[in-house]
Amino acid sequence: MRSTFEEQLNDLHLRFSEMGMMASEAIMKSVKAYINHDKALAKEVIEKDVYINRREMDLEKDSFEMIALQQPVTSDLRMIVTVLKASSDLERMGDHAVSIAQETIRVKGKTRIPEIEKLISEMGDMSTSIVEDSLEAYLKKDGAMAEEVAKRDIEIDGKSKMINELCIKDMQKTADNVLSGSSYMLVASYLERVGDYATNICEWVVYLNSGHVIELNRKHMADED
């Protein structure tokens, strides 16, 4: 019986990582679709989100059954609770990829600002890679790596700030750029949130190792800028 439980746990672990890769792929594709005005790719992202949602439901169901039937304790239970909680973060990454894809479809025929699109594209790469690396830290159960990865969220926030400032300047100067600029700002806010979710995954990796719930990169300071 015990070995079956180990197998189930391993399976849960892998299917969670797989869900993470689905979310990371969705983000990468949504930014690509957005930058290339590729509506077909945007629709693909939107349609495939149902698989990410379904995977979260499956993980919930399996976690629930494993807890009810096997009554795990300490580190095994901690792993199941982590999957239960962190799968919400992955599901939300998928939702944000959908929002970016919807922006691709919504804003048609808009003027393009190549300088800002380049930054959005870079921010997309940063977001995709922080998600991938947080998942690698999860798979390796590497708390130190998770803490390092989480630090990169600060750079993502910096990029977002830079995009916002450029957009505002550009929209003030050229009325024709308002539609694009406001769309870029929204997309940057979605990608910023993806970085926050990746940070959450990193926090879960630390919890998995230590049993302590911690908060990496406390950013909610009431500083005036």
Add this chain to the structure above:
Amino acid sequence: MRSTFEEQLNDLHLRFSEMGMMASEAIMKSVKAYINHDKALAKEVIEKDVYINRREMDLEKDSFEMIALQQPVTSDLRMIVTVLKASSDLERMGDHAVSIAQETIRVKGKTRIPEIEKLISEMGDMSTSIVEDSLEAYLKKDGAMAEEVAKRDIEIDGKSKMINELCIKDMQKTADNVLSGSSYMLVASYLERVGDYATNICEWVVYLNSGHVIELNRKHMADED
């Protein structure tokens, strides 16, 4: 022993609802601060977010211990899993209140567009009330009420769309309104997300009653508009 567990479960239930009220208050205050350019209130929202985060951690810890020590099954376990999962939704509502409060501090001395501020204020009321009512449905364990409450998220999305369209028109017409307009759009996107989280709470109420994970208001359709 059994009665102690019942007490613990009841306590978990109440402290989850309390967390919900903290989140709902944070949203209400953040919108009030934003509309009134009240930086002191905005700072209060940002500083108090730590209590919402701490409450989530406490609920996690207690849920974990209750599962490990009492090994609940069926409906008791389902309730604990609901608290574990849905507390993430409440925590994120708090994060969005913080984002709105940060906007209050960030955008200073901007031009105001009273027509749009009125809509933002209405959207704030709608978001606060959908959160409160989703919590009432949770406390009453009323699945039918939860389904009704979730429907109101569609009106919140409609309001968001209206705000976005007005902002874009206004920014195109008047360059001086770009700073305000882009800020209004961001705040509307935060409030829209709060409505999504309230919908999640409603879904958890349905799950609590039925054991089935469902998705209310499927909005991720790839429709062109």
